[in-house]
Amino acid sequence: MKTIAIIAAGGQGKRIIAADSERKLPKQFLMLKDKPVLAHTVEKFERCELVDEIVVAVPEDYLGYCSQAIVDKYGFRKVRKVICGGEERQDSVYLGLKACPNNTSIVVIHDGVRPLISVDRISESIKICQGKKAVVVAVPVKETIKRVEQGNIVTTLDRSRLWFTQTPQTFEYKLILDAYGKAEEDNFVGTDDSVLVERLGHEVTILEGDYRNIKITTMEDLHAAEKLLEMG
Secondary structure, eight states, X not given: OEEEEEEEOOOOOTTSOEEOSSSEEOGGGSEETTEEHHHHHHHHHHHOTTOOEEEEEXXXXXXXXXXXXXXITTTOXXXXXXXXXXXXXXXXXXXXXXXXXXXXXXXXXXXXXXXXXXXXXXXXXXXXXXXXXXXXXXXXXXXXXXXXXXXXXXXXXXXXXOEEEEEEEEEEHHHHHHHHHHHHHHTOOOSSSHHHHHTXXXXXXXXXXXXXXXXXXXXXXXXXXXXXXXXX
C-alpha cells in the first residue's frame, strides 16, 4: 500500500508570467531565491518519509521542461510521473488520481505554487488520514467577514467558525477517486478537493496549518515568499 503525492501545477499562471531568455514561464517555474517555485514544493514531498511516490501535473507544453529543469536537475527520485494537466485544477487532479498505481492507499493533493508547506504538516496530515480518511490543512480566519449582496452588507459572519483552507488535502484513495467520479458525473466543479468529498456526505477533518503556507498567484506573493524564506 502506497501514499502518493499529487502536485497540481497545470496552470498557465496568466496573472504572473515572467520572461526568461527563451520563453515566458508560468508562475510555478519562476525562480524563488535559489530554485524554481515548483522545485521548492516538490522538495518538501521528496523529504517526507511517509510519501512513497510523487505525480506532478503540468501544462502540456512544459512536460519536457519540468522533467529536465525540475525533476532531473534537482534529483527528485520520488517523482514517478510528470503528466499533462487539464484545463482546470480539478481536471489536473483527476488525471493525477487516474495515474496513481493500483496499490495506492492514501493520496496527498497539493498546489504546486505553495512552496512553503512544512514537511511536518505533510506527515501529520497523512497520519490523521490513516484514521479519518479525509483531512484538510487550514487556518482560522483573522479578519471580520461580511456577506454582501448588491453592494450592501447582509450579515456579519461568525469568524470563530470560519477557516481558510489550504493544501495539502489528504484522502483515502478510493474515497477521493469516488468523489471525483461523482463530480464528473454531475458536471460539478468545486473550489477545492474537500468539497467533492463533502458532497458524498463524508466528514472532513481540519488540521490547523500555518499562515506562511501562501499560494503564489501574483508578483507580490512571490516577493512575500522570498521574505518568508529569508526569515527561515
